[in-house]
Amino acid sequence: MKANMKEETRFAQSDGLTSSIVFLVENRKLYASKEVLALCSPVFRNMFESDFRERLADCIPLPGKCYKELVEFLLCLYPDTQKPLSDETVFPIFSLADEYQVDILLHKCEDYLLSKCNDKNTPMTALVNILICAEQYNLKKLFNAAFDRVSKIHPDDVKSVPEYVKLHEDTRKTFKKLREQALDVNLTDGNVHDVLRIAVDYNEKDLINKCENHMIQRCKKTEKPLIHGLVSMLSAADKHKLTKLKEEVLELAIKRKSHELEASPIFKNLAPETSRKVLSKRLKVFEGLYSKLCKVxxxxxxxxxxxxxxxxxxxxxxxxxxxxxxxx
Structure with a gap:
């Protein structure tokens, strides 16, 4: 948890006007504004207005607190700084915001963590910690977002995260149950694309291969796929890098009429390289066809x-x- 020199010394000494309360944290004095704290936190307001001994104390001890974490907490809270959250500070600040009932920071922390759930680059360990946080503070929206991401990580990988054991047992059981339900399915021509998407989400390689082989066998049947089905398989092969399926579908695609292929909305959404490959292969076939016609x-x-x-x-x-x- 890094802070620049100015931030580190911001609450280390009194500045007269805004240092109306002093806390003792880790044997260090932390000077703060009683008015700002009372305005943002009902806990601090109660502390200052009640008959607690802290009301008249010159220095209020806060045992068990970390000095640097409290500094970060105040830097995020104070209106003149409003320091942005970071991956390193969000969890300790969330904990302090919950303890002191600072709603504005609680919402800020939750929004930050939701954005991390939506970020595909968020590390697996961070996602597990976010889920633990959502469980701890009963944040349903955050829980659902984190659960959706974590549930799609392969069990062997997610269990390697030390914090995984801190998740509630019911949550871990639900992971297992949902995964089994998602992966235990009979493949048909009608559901294979949906199952493939699930298999990719869950990084289930065996099921991905099963879906690929199912579509390859469909290509080999006497009754060939219709244009929509053919182009859908080509799109799936393109998107999920299924090379064997792509080769099989290309052989069928080049035998269909060009205007039929190009009329398909899915064909238009293929990677430019793939659509060019289909049409160029088809052109080569026609070149060979012309040569043959000349000899017939x-x-x-x-x-x-x-x-x-x-x-x-x-x-x-x-x-x-x-x-x-x-x-x-």
């Missing part, structure tokens, strides 16, 4: 195809398309 004998005159003749053109072209399994 005409069905009606048994000479080289005469494309001024409609019969020649239709019959020979269809024959070549059929031989490649392409739509004519």
């Amino acid at each position: 004998r005409c069905h009606c005159c048994r000479k080289h195809a005469d494309y001024n003749c409609k019969i020649c053109f239709i019959s020979t072209t269809k024959e070549c398309f059929d031989s490649l399994g392409m739509c004519f």
Whole structure:
């Protein structure tokens, strides 16, 4: 918990006007404003207004408190500083804000931690600590946000976090139950994409492979996928880096009509490299098709195809398309 020199000395000595109360923390004096504290905290207000001995004391001891943490707490609280929270300060400040019932800081801390839950780069250890904090202070919104992130971490990984054992036993049991429910599913053509998304969220490699193999087998069936299903599989392969599936779907995609592929909204959302690959592969097939057509004998005159003749053109072209399994 780092603070610059000015911040460290901010409450180390009296400045006359705003130093109306003195606390003793870790054998060090901390000078603060009774008015600011009373305004923000009902606990401090009660302390100063009641008949407690602290009301008239020259120096009020705060046993068990950390001097640096109290300084950070006051720097965040005081209107002239309003120091931003950090990953290092948020939990101790949250604890002090809860103890002294400083609502403005409680909301500030909760919002900060919610933003960390929404940040994909937040470390696993931090997410577990946020969940523990949400449990401790019964913060439902924060609990749900942290729970959603932690529940999708592989059990072997999350259990390696030392703080994991501090989570309530019911929370850990719910993790296990939800994971089992999410992963225990019979794959069908109708649910495979939803299951794949869940498998990726939960980093469940075996289930990801199972989904990939299911879609590969679907491509190999006699009844080929419709355009929407075909492009959906190509999109899934693209998004989740499923190389085997991508190769299989590409072989089918290049045999479909270009205008049908490009008419699909999903095709338009593919990575540019993937859509270009489909169309360029299809172009190469047509180049080979043209070469083949030039060598084919005409069905009606048994000479080289005469494309001024409609019969020649239709019959020979269809024959070549059929031989490649392409739509004519």
